Amino acid sequence: MSTNIVRMSEALADVMPQEYKDLVAHSTYGKVDRGWRDLGESKELIEQHSLCAGCPESLGFRYIMSSLPNPEDTVMVGSTGCTSLVFPHIAVHNIHSLFGNQNAIASGLKRALEVRFPDQVKDVVVLAGDGATVDIGIDMTLQSWFRQEKFTTICFDNEFYANTGGQESGLMQKQFVGKMAPAGKQFDKVNLPQLAIDSGCHYVANLTTSKPMRVEKVIRNAIMVAREIGPSYVQLYTPCILELGLQSNDALDEMKGAEKKNERFEFFEYKTDEVTEYLDKLDAERKERKEARKAAKKGA
Amino acid sequence: MSDNSKSLIGTKNKMGQTYADIEDFFNGKIPKEQFFMTGSEIVKEAVKRSSVGMSISYPITPQSEAAALVGELWVEGYVDAYFRGEHEFAVMSECAGASLGGCRVFTTTSGPGTLRAYENFPMWSGGRLPIMLCLMVRGINSPLSIQPDTIEIGMLLDTGMLIWHAEDAQELFDFILKGYVVAEQPDVHLPIAVAIDGFFVSHTKEMVEIPSPDYCLLPYDPYRSPVPVMDMETAPMRVMRDPFVMKSNYISYMTHTSWQLEIRAAIERSRKYTRKLMGGSLIDVEDGDAEIILCTSGTAVSQSREAIRLMKAKGMDVGLVKIKSIRPFPTEEVKKALDKAKLIVVPELNISGWMAKEIKSTIDRNSRVMVGPHVAGGMTMPPEIIVEEIEKEIALRKES
Numbered sequence: 001m002s003t004n005i006v007r008m009s010e011a012l013a014d015v016m017p018q019e020y021k022d023l024v025a026h027s028t029y030g031k032v033d034r035g036w037r038d039l040g041e042s043k044e045l046i047e048q049h050s051l052c053a054g055c056p057e058s059l060g061f062r063y064i065m066s067s068l069p070n071p072e073d074t075v076m077v078g079s080t081g082c083t084s085l086v087f088p089h090i091a092v093h094n095i096h097s098l099f100g101n102q103n104a105i106a107s108g109l110k111r112a113l114e115v116r117f118p119d120q121v122k123d124v125v126v127l128a129g130d131g132a133t134v135d136i137g138i139d140m141t142l143q144s145w146f147r148q149e150k151f152t153t154i155c156f157d158n159e160f161y162a163n164t165g166g167q168e169s170g171l172m173q174k175q176f177v178g179k180m181a182p183a184g185k186q187f188d189k190v191n192l193p194q195l196a197i198d199s200g201c202h203y204v205a206n207l208t209t210s211k212p213m214r215v216e217k218v219i220r221n222a223i224m225v226a227r228e229i230g231p232s233y234v235q236l237y238t239p240c241i242l243e244l245g246l247q248s249n250d251a252l253d254e255m256k257g258a259e260k261k262n263e264r265f266e267f268f269e270y271k272t273d274e275v276t277e278y279l280d281k282l283d284a285e286r287k288e289r290k291e292a293r294k295a296a297k298k299g300a
Numbered sequence: 301m302s303d304n305s306k307s308l309i310g311t312k313n314k315m316g317q318t319y320a321d322i323e324d325f326f327n328g329k330i331p332k333e334q335f336f337m338t339g340s341e342i343v344k345e346a347v348k349r350s351s352v353g354m355s356i357s358y359p360i361t362p363q364s365e366a367a368a369l370v371g372e373l374w375v376e377g378y379v380d381a382y383f384r385g386e387h388e389f390a391v392m393s394e395c396a397g398a399s400l401g402g403c404r405v406f407t408t409t410s411g412p413g414t415l416r417a418y419e420n421f422p423m424w425s426g427g428r429l430p431i432m433l434c435l436m437v438r439g440i441n442s443p444l445s446i447q448p449d450t451i452e453i454g455m456l457l458d459t460g461m462l463i464w465h466a467e468d469a470q471e472l473f474d475f476i477l478k479g480y481v482v483a484e485q486p487d488v489h490l491p492i493a494v495a496i497d498g499f500f501v502s503h504t505k506e507m508v509e510i511p512s513p514d515y516c517l518l519p520y521d522p523y524r525s526p527v528p529v530m531d532m533e534t535a536p537m538r539v540m541r542d543p544f545v546m547k548s549n550y551i552s553y554m555t556h557t558s559w560q561l562e563i564r565a566a567i568e569r570s571r572k573y574t575r576k577l578m579g580g581s582l583i584d585v586e587d588g589d590a591e592i593i594l595c596t597s598g599t600a601v602s603q604s605r606e607a608i609r610l611m612k613a614k615g616m617d618v619g620l621v622k623i624k625s626i627r628p629f630p631t632e633e634v635k636k637a638l639d640k641a642k643l644i645v646v647p648e649l650n651i652s653g654w655m656a657k658e659i660k661s662t663i664d665r666n667s668r669v670m671v672g673p674h675v676a677g678g679m680t681m682p683p684e685i686i687v688e689e690i691e692k693e694i695a696l697r698k699e700s
């Protein structure tokens with residue numbers, strides 16, 4: 001899409017909602033090297049959300065939206081759950097269809113966009129919860145990786161079916177007592193990052209949303225790898241403060257605890273050799289641009 | 301049927317096929333040739349002429365051959381993208397993704413596959429995705445049956461899809477081309493199931509007459525869709541393709557309801573296009589003034605024709621109403637065609653008798669309807685059985 005498409009007819013400018021005017025005037029479509037630092041200085045691609053106050057998912061969602069390398073040519077695919085409360089408010093095309101079929105939708109969508117726009121970058125990004133990704137949708141998640149579908153899968157892992165009220169999910173920890181696991185979960189947390197590697201993902205990361213810079217880098221890496229090389233997977237811990245019985249300001253500590261050494265969200269990044277070489281090249285180019293910007297600023 | 305892509309008529313696609321108006325495939329303008337081929341083979345010929353963007357397949361008897369033949373079209377270059385999905389639920393979601401991305405989509409399935417995919421069909425119509433589903437119907441477990449049985453059509457009636465039932469390979473070919481044209485109209489824009497009876501049509505050879513492969517349908521123009529294409533080529537309005545039912549308030553309930561009502565209205569609006577392309581009516585009538593009318597769809601029509609021949613030889617006054625479109629149901633046509641009949645017989649290849657229920661809920665004085673005869677699970681319906689059952693029914697009705 002040309003960024004020119006987000007323009008207003010002058011004749012209608014006085015009746016357009018303020019949020020749309022802001023989007024036209026202050027959003028970051030087309031900006032090279034977008035990132036989480038744009039938050040607060042530009043119009044976000046998330047207008048509003050109805051998630052709980054302090055929900056790490058809302059934080060993660062904003063970091064992801066600010067880190068998309070090409071929002072003007074990105075289509076997102078969601079699934080049913082808390083994320084589907086946010087998707088209607090984001091300013092990129094997004095699809096909700098059924099619960100758990102997100103990687104199948106994305107497979108058809110990505111191939112259709114390749115057919116229709118062979119000479120244009122069109123990124124497809126899946127963003128769904130752990131129930132959708134690992135339980136009901138696990139076959140479609142894995143099969144899309146087997147088939148080397150070129151899109152990114154992001155899982156908001158809150159270790160629950162949070163939207164339906166805290167039921168056991170495959171990514172829940174063993175022995176955790178939740179609804180439908182009244183005696184504690186009987187089996188281990190599914191190791192989806194490892195399954196992703198074994199299933200053919202070229203880039204895999206496991207982390208929390210506690211560090212915006214890290215989230216930005218991982219998301220950008222995952223999308224660039226999917227665009228050029230093959231499927232990528234990112235698992236983000238977004239604890240459900242409601243179901244864990246935490247206060248709104250407790251989420252950061254919860255995530256920091258979970259990412260300590262040998263904990264289940266200790267930062268982990270897997271790259272194939274090809275990916276390492278490719279990402280190093282992108283990083284070098286990025287650094288050059290940053291220095292050029294610095295120099296230009298100094299000159300001005 | 302005005303259309304921006306009409307300016308392409310007479311120009312050639314990358315395979316050298318000339319884009320042609322739908323009417324020209326059937327009015328003699330495009331030269332036709334005769335072949336002796338199966339229903340599966342005719343699917344390949346129809347898709348070859350339909351400018352299909354993507355097809356996704358999955359093996360299940362009896363549609364596997366047709367689905368595989370479409371793959372050959374992809375290798376040849378007539379279909380832009382093709383792959384085998386992991387199961388029918390995923391396949392129909394992959395089709396949805398392709399359609400949301402702006403491609404014309406073709407897929408096929410049968411019986412248990414239809415049910416495994418089921419959740420997708422109301423999603424297709426809710427998403428206003430004009431996907432073509434060729435349904436080669438078969439029995440549904442348990443016990444296992446791979447044989448022809450039309451029960452799955454009855455299960456699709458309220459999904460919001462258009463549903464046409466072809467009697468033979470020739471009609472299957474015609475319905476695929478015509479189906480795309482009707483389904484993609486901006487004031488329709490709905491998925492369409494073109495059903496045939498598995499094996500009886502998919503696996504038997506018959507004489508067909510098909511237009512030259514040098515011509516093809518105009519390409520799908522996704523920007524004629526009544527809802528945005530998910531390609532980020534239009535302004536990213538903050539509304540998802542699905543109605544926003546996630547909030548518990550009256551406006552969200554109303555959104556869902558009005559959206560669903562609009563789907564039903566779109567089915568109604570398809571009638572005018574379908575009538576035009578089906579020769580003026582959603583039904584065919586033969587000897588419509590007869591006292592006894594056999595009224596059904598699919599290969600049950602072919603068997604009914606044979607039964608009618610036998611009954612006429614006995615001096616019975618008998619005619620035929622063939623239903624071609626099941627959604628929309630030809631309400632007015634059927635009412636009118638069956639108004640004078642004293643006995644309406646509905647032979648069906650399923651155990652539920654959904655077609656008889658449809659007819660009974662459409663006409664006046666519905667005690668005139670004889671529900672059956674039925675066969676199921678792949679049993680054939682010999683014309684002699686139809687005659688015998690009708691004679692029994694007549695005797696019964698005389699007694700009472």
